Amino acid sequence: MEESLLLRLSVQVLVIIGILATDIAAQTSNAFWAVPLSLLGGAWSWRMRRRPNIGAKFLIAMGMILALVLFIGQLARFAQDSRMLLTELLIQLQVLHSFDLPRRKDLGYSMVIGLILIGVAATLSQTMLFGVFLLLFLAVALPVLVLDYRSRLGLITQSIQSLGVSRKQIRQVGRQWIITLALVVGLGMVVFAVLPRLPGYQIRNLPVSANIDVQGQFNQANVTNPGYVSGQGAGPGGDGVNGELGEVRFSPDFYYGFGSEINQNLRGSLTPKEILRVRSQAPGFWRVMAFDQYTGQGWRMSRNEAAEILQRPAWSYRFVVPHQNPLGNTKEVIQTYTVVSEFSNLIPNLAQAQEVFFPTQEIAYDAEGGLRAPLTLPEGLTYSVISQVPIRDRTRLGQASTTYSKAIRAAYLQVPTAIAPQLQAQAEALLAKAETPRTNPYEQVLFLTQALKQGYSIQPELPPLQPGEDLATTFLAAQGGYPDHFSTVLTLMVRSLGIPARLVTGLGTGEFNPFTGLYIVKNTDAYALTEVFFPGQGWFTFDPIPGHELYPASIEVDQTFTVLQQFWNWVAGWLPSPVTGAFASVFAFLDQAWRWFLGLFSEGIGGVLQGSLVVLGVVVLAWLLWLSGRGLVYRQRLAKLPPMERLYQEVLDWLAMQGFPKRPSQTPWEYLATLESQPTPPRVQLTLQAALREITRAYLAWRYGQQMANLPKLYRTWRQVKRRNLRQWR
Known part of the structure; x- marks a missing residue:
């Protein structure tokens, strides 16, 4: 009890x-x-x-x-x-x-x-x-x-x-509790920072909300964006213009680019608001939808009505998504999304979704690879996606075929005839500035992306386009425009060179929270990119917006030590540039060594043996360094003691190593009596006991009588005893 x-x-x-x-x-x-x-x-x-x-x-x-x-x-x-x-x-x-x-x-x-x-x-x-x-x-x-x-x-x-304790003792216990708690938390934070972030979700029972019963028939062609408040939606408020797509007003809480038809003549800015929390094995561009037809001031999905309804069995939330084009090298990435605030009926995901775990009985898959639900995504909804993300291998992409199918050419090479010559001439002029000729489509797109970043600027004060004005030609004349205009111009330039491309809208990676392991995605993270098709490899994104990387973070980014890396980035912000440069060189060397070591295990039996020898060598070296460090610390500790106490402590430590430690409660004479009672070989008994008696007597005389002994003689005596084979004494 x-x-x-x-x-x-x-x-x-x-x-x-x-x-x-x-x-x-x-x-x-x-x-x-x-x-x-x-x-x-x-x-x-x-x-x-x-x-x-x-x-x-x-x-x-x-x-x-x-x-x-x-x-x-x-x-x-x-x-x-x-x-x-x-x-x-x-x-x-x-x-x-x-x-x-x-x-x-x-x-x-x-x-x-x-x-x-x-x-x-x-x-x-x-x-x-x-x-x-x-x-x-x-x-x-x-x-x-x-x-x-x-x-x-x-x-x-x-x-x-x-x-039965006093207040003073209670306060002492409280201090000990605070110190212990601080040590535990501190040690936990250190372990948390250096712990490798290995891929999770190795099982297929993925997080998903409870089943949602949707009333009425699912219209797979319907794209609902709560941000469109007039002209193409309903509701009050918002900023808008009158352009080629008609009068459109848009809410500042929602990104305009999520709709079957979008108007890039819109002006204004978004009010930051958290919309998604994403747990993913890798960062990426949370793709929402893509467009194939340019309208002069925006884009539309010409095959929106062709969206296919996907159904799942009643006992499972798993939808299998068909792939329209064959893929090259891919890597499986599992993501779980939680909707924080109301979103459109479009389902964000990493490119090339293969399996979707969603709580409705039906979802739709459109011709541009987008997913949509039969209802707007409500706050608190959770769903999971398994994607086969294409691996961006520059060599393979450079060697990709330039022979495109009839369907690809018909859908993704359309450029209005009035602006096609100007766009083609400008694209060729930019490519001519390259130090070495760009001979394959991948290198051409990569160079054009960089050229738009460097040669054009974001112009938030650009006036709205008038009816009949073309967005792309206005952009070239003004040497810039709104962020999404860069992606539109890049898409059209690529098309003018005979390379299939389309505009894709979605959400940037967001801000990673190392404590929760989630990517916090806001509405201000939404923007448009250019997606280019490479036969046999798939669709790959390019980001021409100034201030962004050439393409979004993806599976190529190593997430193993994400927390440690983010902590270092925070520390580096406070250090001088030479110091951070030196540390960066060290980290780069360690990274190369780590990759070399992991590469050994992919080279067959010989590589495994080499890797094993490397591990053994590192362990032996670490053990030797540990012994050396322990010996150095021990010598430094003894050096701080008075000479007589130093000798006596050496004797105690040596005897403890032989298996005869001194208990704290024992006096020196009691400890000596215990040692003398131990069975010892006759040839070492007298020598050892005499040396111990002499050292103990000298130590007590110094400790309690302030009498200095002949230390050089005592050291010589002790060294002679240690040099003999005393292992048999045990």
Whole structure:
């Protein structure tokens, strides 16, 4: 029976923190009933701890069986993410368990449940608020472990007063608790920073919201963007212009580029607002939709009506997405998206989605590779996507064929005849500036992308286009325009050279939060890119917008040590350039060495053997360095001692290495008597005992009588003893 009231209360607090953390992370309300009942159960079990409680135990067992039956029924009825169902089952069992806690091991079960709940909250949490609960959990867990250990030793404590300690001792314990908590948190942060970020989601039961029943027939051609408030939508407010696509007003909360037809003559700016939280194995451009037909001041999807409806089985949320074009080298990347604020009915994803886990019975897949849902994506919606992301191999792309199918040529080479000669001439003029001729499409597109970045500028004050004016020619004449205008001009220039291209809109990677592992994506991260087709390889994006990289981050970016890299970027901002340059050189060398080492294991048996020898050599070298460092620290510690104490400490350390350590409670003479009682070979017994007696006597005379001994003689005596073979003395 467990009599420690403090331990019981601390464990209850630990479990309550776990319940609250899962509630906040998953936006549930289990705490409203679980916390009061758990406290009631803890009070009742304490009051009834000395009684058999047979009836209560029977009711608790029946309740646990009922909770299991309900869990199995929910699991069979809903094919959603099972983590919350398991969490609810665990909370129900814990509440029932709290009514019967007579023994310490039962409290141990509750501690484990609290740990599991905080772990589940860590996987569900998408905000920094989880860090508060984690710190609270650690703060309570440390005294719980101490109280549990005292209970195992039989030191029963029912209250603070029964400890029999003074206020000064309580303050001392409090300081020790704060120091220990700080050390644990600090060590945890160091481990968190250097821990490799290896790809997750190795299973296919991916996070997805509960099933959504959509009323009415799904019109797969419908694209809904809440931002269009007049002309092509409904609702009040917004900024707009009257252009080729008619009068269009647009809300400052939504990006204009998500619609079956977009007007790039719009002006204004977006009010920053978080819209998505993304957990992904790799960063990327969260693609939303693409356009094939240029209208003069915008783009439209000419084959919007050809969108195909995809259906999933009733027992699974998995949709299989067909691929229209063969792909080259790809890498699987798994993503999970959580909608933070209302979004259009378009489904963001990394390029070349292969499987989609979505909570509606139907979704649509359009001719440009975009995905759309039968409803606007509501706040709180979660879905997952598995994409086969094309690998950007510059050599392979440079060698790609220039023979395009009839369908590709018909859809992605259209340029208005009035502006085609001017665009082609400008593209060829830019390519002529290259130091070496650009002979293949990939290198030509890459060079044009860079040329637009460097030769043209963003002009936020550019006046709206008048009816009949062309966006591309105006851009060239004004030497710039709005950010998305760069992508439009690049797309048309590429097309004028006979290379298939289209405009694609989506969301940038966003800001990575190293504590939650999520990419925080805002509406201001939305922009347009150019997608170019390479036969046998797929579609690849290019970003001509000044201030952006040539193409978005993708699977080529190593995420293994993301947190450590971000921490270094923060530190580097405070250091002088020469210092950061020196560190950058060191990091580059380490990176090359690491890649070389990993490459050995892909070279067959010989490479594996070389890699194994390298590992063995590094381990031996590290061991030698550790021994050398330990010896150096030991010598430095001895150097700070007085000469006589230094000699005596050397003797104690050497004897401890032989297996005869001195206990702190022993006096020097008691320790010597213990050594003399040990069986030793006759030929070393007299020499060793005489040397130890002489050194002990000299040490005590110095320590308590301030009498200096003949140190050189003592050192010579001790060295002679050590040089003999004393291993047999043991």
